[in-house]
Amino acid sequence: MxxxxxxxxxxxxxxxxxxxxxxxxxxxxxxxxGGHESARQLAAQNDLQVVNDYAEFATCQAVVVAVGGPIIxxxxxxxxxxxxxxxxxxxxxxxxxxxQDLPAGSSFVKIVPNTPVQIGEGIxxxxxxxxxxxxxxxxxxxxxxxxxxxxxVPEKLLGIYGTVAGCAPAYVDLMIEALSDAAVQNxxxxxxxxxxxxxxxxxxxxxxxxxxxxxxxxxxxxxxxxGSTIRGVVKLEEMNFRNALIQAINASxx
Ligand SMILES: NC(=O)C1=CN([C@@H]2O[C@H](COP(=O)(O)OP(=O)(O)OC[C@H]3O[C@@H](n4cnc5c(N)ncnc54)[C@H](O)[C@@H]3O)[C@@H](O)[C@H]2O)C=CC1
Ligand SMILES: O=C(O)[C@@H]1CCC=N1
Numbered sequence: 001m002x003x004x005x006x007x008x009x010x011x012x013x014x015x016x017x018x019x020x021x022x023x024x025x026x027x028x029x030x031x032x033x034g035g036h037e038s039a040r041q042l043a044a045q046n047d048l049q050v051v052n053d054y055a056e057f058a059t060c061q062a063v064v065v066a067v068g069g070p071i072i073x074x075x076x077x078x079x080x081x082x083x084x085x086x087x088x089x090x091x092x093x094x095x096x097x098x099x100q101d102l103p104a105g106s107s108f109v110k111i112v113p114n115t116p117v118q119i120g121e122g123i124x125x126x127x128x129x130x131x132x133x134x135x136x137x138x139x140x141x142x143x144x145x146x147x148x149x150x151x152x153v154p155e156k157l158l159g160i161y162g163t164v165a166g167c168a169p170a171y172v173d174l175m176i177e178a179l180s181d182a183a184v185q186n187x188x189x190x191x192x193x194x195x196x197x198x199x200x201x202x203x204x205x206x207x208x209x210x211x212x213x214x215x216x217x218x219x220x221x222x223x224x225x226x227g228s229t230i231r232g233v234v235k236l237e238e239m240n241f242r243n244a245l246i247q248a249i250n251a252s253x254x
Contacts, residue, residue, distance in 0.1 A: 004030040004051065004063035004083075006075060008039045010115070011090050012066030015147065017118035020046060022146035030060055046118050054082035062086040064111075073098075080106050086136055094129060095155045099129050106134045110155065112162030113147065114169055122148035125161035160253050167252040172201070172247065 026047035084105035120165040183193040
């Protein structure tokens with residue numbers, strides 16, 4: 001399975017690392033260097049193939065464009081002229097219009113991966129044009145499944161799936177930081193506080209997944225009547241914790 005990359009910043013690098021983590025050989029991963037020194041460095045560190053012309057992606061089953069901003073439309077147009085295959089974009093583009101503008105033999109697919117893809121624990125939301133052919137859908141699913149869970153969603157829902165799975169990891173990181181501050185304030189060593197909190201989050205999420213219980217049921221199992229947990233829950237309500245998260249998702253989704 002050969003996969004190409006244009007753009008090896010944060011999410012491009014996470015995707016490359018995820019493929020390597022899944023056992024894909026470095027020589028199966030093609031990165032466009034152009035004038036981008038970071039792409040050359042990533043290639044040198046991981047024995048990847050370096051590409052200086054989009055036509056060199058010819059043997060790739062898919063090329064991921066992991067670049068943001070308005071330049072993406074130009075990159076996809078130029079790529080479509082030099083490479084005929086599946087083009088995956090992490091940075092947007094109008095699904096229908098880009099597909100219409102691409103030459104025959106190329107297909108455009110939108111994806112929103114999250115950073116845990118680099119360890120195979122990611123979530124990638126994907127949108128295809130309606131009734132996309134199986135020869136496009138199947139290889140895309142196969143590539144992304146190497147990186148974690150894959151959610152195929154209509155384009156109008158891609159933003160919110162991407163926000164919940166792709167932006168919220170940063171909110172969780174803030175929560176880890178804040179919980180660590182509180183632990184340190186109360187005498188826990190900083191270095192010990194992080195694994196303590198991270199394992200707590202992991203265990204809580206794994207329990208919810210394993211038991212198929214609603215969050216309120218799981219919360220109830222922790223909150224002893226008159227006990228310490230309910231005092232913290234009431235404080236979070238007083239501080240508008242849940243509403244803060246709802247507003248954060250809404251702000252990211254705009
Ligand atoms: N960071 C994340 O967790 C996620 C990011 N995205 C989206 O993916 C896109 C990229 O995001 P990041 O990786 O975070 O940004 P980034 O700024 O870290 O990476 C972009 C990379 O593209 C390269 N680049 C720019 N123009 C180029 C060109 N013409 N040819 C080749 N390379 C070029 C830059 O050198 C840079 O390394 C954005 O649209 C972002 O919204 C989507 C899902 C998750
Ligand atoms: O912050 C951003 O815009 C991107 C989209 C999903 C995660 N990071």
